[in-house]
Amino acid sequence: MIKVSQLTKKFGSHLSLDSVSCEFHKNESIALMGANGAGKTTLIRSILGYYHPDSGEVLIDGLNPIKERVKVLKNISFVPQLPPPIKLSLDELMHYVCTSADVDKELILHYANEMKLDLKSNLNKSFFKLSGGMKQKMLIAISLAKKSDIIIYDEPTANLDPQARDDFYRLLKQNEDEKVLLFVTHRLEEVKELVNRQIYMDLGKVVSDEKI
């Protein structure tokens, strides 16, 4: 489903991805690990088509995520490492998501409820005024409501309390069938139950890749 071949990305003279090749298939749940600055976020952003690679390419179901971004992104759910300070209200944010990606609003409400996020009383609140954990819950709810074959999480649990983490893993467990789940994490023990493959990166290279 996702095919990364010989991907190299430089920022100035700094090599963030050094000829990375890997493939991700249906029914794989991958824990992507590695030290800070290893290149995990850069890899994910390349898959989403945000970066123009210096060499190599990414194909998603055979499509280039830069040239065919609309087609490719229809099929990807993404939660970033840092929740951005979006000024839209929650209601407007949902409007954005539902219109642009054909997401069912009821489903967002459903998953928000499952994540113990009280959406109803915060609808007119600006997204950036929510607490860190609430923001993440909202983005997670949206990512689950958007029925995609590829789900990408860049450390989404950093601000979640233990209860919310359990809720999150439970929901993911229910939703991982027939999908690619790509999960950046620093805590393998937390996602052990969930993943069946782990990849370590260091200095822009994949240093180990094993199925478990």
Added chain:
Amino acid sequence: MKNLYLIAYLDLKESIRAKWFLVYSLVFGGLIALFFIAGVTESQVMGFSGLSRLLLMYIQITIVILPIFILITTVRSISGDRDNHILEYMLSFPISLKQYYWGKIIGRFITVYLPVFFAMVIAVLYGAIKGAAIPWSIFFLYTGLLFALSSAFLGIAFFISSFVKSSEVALGIAFFIWIFLLAFIDIALISLMMQQRFNPQLILFLAMINPMEIFRVAAISLFDPELTVMGPVAFYILDSMSQGIFVLLSVVYPFSIGLIFAFLGFKIFEKKDLV
């Protein structure tokens, strides 16, 4: 199309809630109110009177402050969203870059244009109620001029926004462009003219490339060309081409500048890394 509207609509909503928009509307609304309170419509100075005089004053002030307002509030729109990772999230949804970029421009255009336009409408309405004659030709000309002025600077602002690295630099460039167009060009041209080393045609041409100068001249073009307030450049321009052509030029030219810059900005936005 639906996504274009979506982006424009949400940007509009977001802007209207923002503090700068409140200040912005208050400034232009307040300007008109001030004119009425000061009794501008009743005064008779240098051949202008009533509403036309009020509109003229309004547009002359607007020509100076509207560009800087637009530049300051817009120059950070794309670069700011990139800096604070809003783009990273918002663009993870299936929206084409074209829809995103032009949707933002349309939303922003409505936000900056409507307040200055409505301030003028209110002035005309209020003036009409007080029994003043409505100078329709001036009103329509100024509607067109404000439209062109807004698009020119919006285009320039989005262009800057597409390539600058940091918000501070964006602000710096915006301020420089404003000052440059507002004063430096004039000063330079006047000094050239005084040295008499270049022919006046060339200097005239240089003056007219500057959209601010075009607006200044166009704003008074409907008034009596004998008036001394016009200044030499305006007199020259109106002397060398017909009024109709000049008025058309004064709207079409800046509008094209805006479009061209906006388009260049889009090309850069498309070619660069998004985050």
